[in-house]
Amino acid sequence: MIHQKTLALQTRGRGTVEITGEVERIVSASGVRTGLCNVFIRHTSASLIVCENADPSVREDLERFAARLAPDGDPLFGHTLEGPDDMPAHIRAILTQTALTIPVFQGSLALGTWQGVFLWEHRTHPHRRSMLVTVMGED
Structure with missing residues (x-):
């Protein structure tokens, strides 16, 4: 079974936006119980990451590190x-990821306790971003 859905959202500019809940809803609606979920972002100036979701300072530190690597x-x-x-x-x-593949276990994303899925906007101004979520597996 293969299920695909487009996920679109508006960013506020540079920074991270957690999309775990939206991706989880797509997985749940797919009916897949065991398989894989692939999330692909259709842009060259934003990316996807699996990151700590409990302490926002982790993502703030990532932003500061990225600014050091590639300053405006x-x-x-x-x-x-x-x-x-x-x-x-x-x-x-380019240094991060434009696609993530996460196992689906018992109908849910098999993320660890402190893991979340995030869109990382790299532009300073807000942008409308589109992702294709593909869920593959067995019901």
């Missing part, structure tokens, strides 16, 4: 068509 406005970057955060956003997306 770095004169090294020639690709600035959409502003000083354009190329850094692409670098951040």
Whole structure:
């Protein structure tokens, strides 16, 4: 059995948005009890991560680390068509993930106690983001 659904959301700009609940609802509606859930983001300046979901300072620290790796406005970057955060956003997306695959166990995402699924927006301004969620397995 294969079930696909598009998940869309508006970000507030740079930072993380937890999408665990939305993905979990898609898994539940699919009827798959044992299988895999793949989440793919259809953008080059945002990414997906599995991260600590209990303490937001973890994600704040990740943001500070990413800013050190790919700072906005770095004169090294020639690709600035959409502003000083354009190329850094692409670098951040490439260094993280555009797709996640999570096991489905007993009809739910098999995440650990403190794990959550997050969209990581790398642009400074709000954007509408689209993800394709594919659930595959047996009922």
